[in-house]
Amino acid sequence: MIYLDNAATTKMKSEVYEAMKPYFDELYSNPSSIYSFAGKARKAVEDSRKTVADFLGVKANEIYFTGGGSESDNWALKGVAFAYRNKGKHIITTKIEHHAVLHTCEYLGKLGFEISYINVDENGVVKLDELKAAICPDTILISVIFANNEIGTVQPIKEIGKTVKENNILFHTDAVQAYGHIPINVDEYNIDILSASGHKINGPKGIGIMYLRNTVKIGSFIHGGAQERGMRAGTHNTPGIVGFAKATEIAEENLKKRAVYETELRDYLIQRALDEIPYTRLNGHRTQRLSNNANFCFRFIEGESLLILLDQKGICGSSGSACTSGSLDPSHVLLAIGFPHEIAHGSLRLTLSD
Numbered sequence: 001m002i003y004l005d006n007a008a009t010t011k012m013k014s015e016v017y018e019a020m021k022p023y024f025d026e027l028y029s030n031p032s033s034i035y036s037f038a039g040k041a042r043k044a045v046e047d048s049r050k051t052v053a054d055f056l057g058v059k060a061n062e063i064y065f066t067g068g069g070s071e072s073d074n075w076a077l078k079g080v081a082f083a084y085r086n087k088g089k090h091i092i093t094t095k096i097e098h099h100a101v102l103h104t105c106e107y108l109g110k111l112g113f114e115i116s117y118i119n120v121d122e123n124g125v126v127k128l129d130e131l132k133a134a135i136c137p138d139t140i141l142i143s144v145i146f147a148n149n150e151i152g153t154v155q156p157i158k159e160i161g162k163t164v165k166e167n168n169i170l171f172h173t174d175a176v177q178a179y180g181h182i183p184i185n186v187d188e189y190n191i192d193i194l195s196a197s198g199h200k201i202n203g204p205k206g207i208g209i210m211y212l213r214n215t216v217k218i219g220s221f222i223h224g225g226a227q228e229r230g231m232r233a234g235t236h237n238t239p240g241i242v243g244f245a246k247a248t249e250i251a252e253e254n255l256k257k258r259a260v261y262e263t264e265l266r267d268y269l270i271q272r273a274l275d276e277i278p279y280t281r282l283n284g285h286r287t288q289r290l291s292n293n294a295n296f297c298f299r300f301i302e303g304e305s306l307l308i309l310l311d312q313k314g315i316c317g318s319s320g321s322a323c324t325s326g327s328l329d330p331s332h333v334l335l336a337i338g339f340p341h342e343i344a345h346g347s348l349r350l351t352l353s354d
């Protein structure tokens with residue numbers, strides 16, 4: 001089997017699995033309990049928080065463990081919307097967000113918030129002028145995906161952050177595809193809230209983080225116990241948290257090497273596809289893209305058919321994103337970069353690993 005769907009999920013590293021194992025087994029205690037046996041699990045959770053915080057260059061108490069990228073996105077958007085609705089009811093995002101952001105925005109729209117969906121250019125880069133022009137006194141939040149999960153385009157996050165700061169608005173980024181792959185400087189980019197997910201960085205599924213700048217006050221997302229400083233109730237997923245931290249450590253160590261290796265593979269794949277297969281087009285920015293992402297359109301063949309033919313050769317790929325394949329809707333990302341419906345159905349995403 002050749003697995004080329006690493007944007008959908010990744011294989012867990014064996015070191016991550018080994019780090020998690022004791023917390024399924026002999027160290028099974030509830031980290032919130034009082035006895036010293038629980039202290040070991042509690043320490044593992046807090047050490048993991050410190051690892052993640054150090055990686056992002058933030059304080060440990062600015063990291064919250066969640067149930068994954070989708071939850072972090074939901075919390076960020078709903079949290080800011082509900083906490084800041086007296087300041088304003090306008091939110092700016094883009095047309096190429098992950099559904100965890102897009103559908104949350106649609107939900108907030110139904111509750112009376114006004115959402116502006118900013119266009120992107122033909123390479124999938126957000127139109128900064130349009131974004132700036134959309135800002136009004138009522139704007140409370142700008143949410144922009146760091147790197148797109150379908151076409152791999154990396155956004156000018158630093159420039160967007162500058163604009164956000166100048167206008168005294170909050171800035172959330174869905175960094176699920178970027179975290180551990182691209183260096184992220186939260187302060188330099190003026191990021192206030194950031195989402196990341198374990199299973200996109202060779203870690204476990206069902207665990208994510210939300211970075212929340214200390215100065216930003218939002219409400220709790222899951223009501224119940226006092227876990228995560230009363231902000232996100234529910235018994236800690238100790239193995240998941242430990243696995244997330246281990247995956248972060250490994251990603252940090254390998255970040256540069258991995259980017260060089262994957263970029264070389266990616267460019268080889270892209271070049272040969274463009275040279276050898278007629279009627280082929282590369283989607284997304286040629287260079288400003290995730291090191292492991294190649295996304296093509298082939299004329300005269302449907303994405304679904306391509307996937308079945310590749311599957312017969314043992315190759316796992318994706319058409320659009322994992323969440324939309326299986327539905328007949330064309331990719332909202334390909335539509336946003338200007339594709340007509342019939343071509344937006346015919347895309348193939350191949351995402352590599354190191």
Ligand SMILES: *Cc1c(COP(=O)(O)O)cnc(C)c1O
Nearest residue numbers: 068069070098100149176177197
């Ligand atoms: C995968 C993904 C998510 C969702 O993360 P989960 O942990 O699967 O909930 C959100 N945003 C982007 C960009 C993603 O690629």
